[in-house]
Amino acid sequence: MKNIKLVFLDIDGVLNSFDSDDERDFTPAGLSTKGIKWLEEIYEKTGAMIVISSTWRGAHSVDWFKGAFAAKGWFRPEIFGLTPKLPNTSFRGSEIEKYMRVLYDSEMVVDSYIIFDDGKDFFDYQPLIHIDGQKGIQRHHIDEALVILRKGEK
Numbered sequence: 549m550k551n552i553k554l555v556f557l558d559i560d561g562v563l564n565s566f567d568s569d570d571e572r573d574f575t576p577a578g579l580s581t582k583g584i585k586w587l588e589e590i591y592e593k594t595g596a597m598i599v600i601s602s603t604w605r606g607a608h609s610v611d612w613f614k615g616a617f618a619a620k621g622w623f624r625p626e627i628f629g630l631t632p633k634l635p636n637t638s639f640r641g642s643e644i645e646k647y648m649r650v651l652y653d654s655e656m657v658v659d660s661y662i663i664f665d666d667g668k669d670f671f672d673y674q675p676l677i678h679i680d681g682q683k684g685i686q687r688h689h690i691d692e693a694l695v696i697l698r699k700g701e702k
């Protein structure tokens with residue numbers, strides 16, 4: 549078994565908002581540089597890797613996201629995967645649940661994880677850090693994530 553930590557990441561309203569580099573620009577150039585540096589900080593401090601749960605995953609590959617994040621200054625971004633599309637629902641909580649089940653079947657245990665999203669379609673038990681979609685990700689969200697991701701560390 550391999551133990552990992554994950555950050556499930558929405559894009560619109562999180563890295564793409566009125567506070568990002570180019571407001572509501574639906575291109576990689578518009579993403580928040582400071583938000584992506586914060587994600588790098590989370591990785592440096594906890595080892596938590598990124599899984600894209602945004603609808604952007606329908607149009608782009610992991611490598612595309614790596615390129616987009618690298619262009620914003622996280623040069624070797626740890627983007628681990630994309631959540632699946634399910635046949636009967638677009639409920640993100642179910643997509644994340646399914647993703648975790650597949651990991652478990654391939655002998656990976658998720659020690660801790662968080663979800664950054666400006667939406668609320670998650671199960672109550674899932675650790676959502678809810679973001680105001682107008683403002684996008686802020687410093688206090690990062691501090692909140694660090695606390696949850698470090699839980700259980702010796």
Ligand SMILES: [Mg+2]
Pocket residue numbers: 558559560561562665666667
């Ligand atoms: Mg969103």
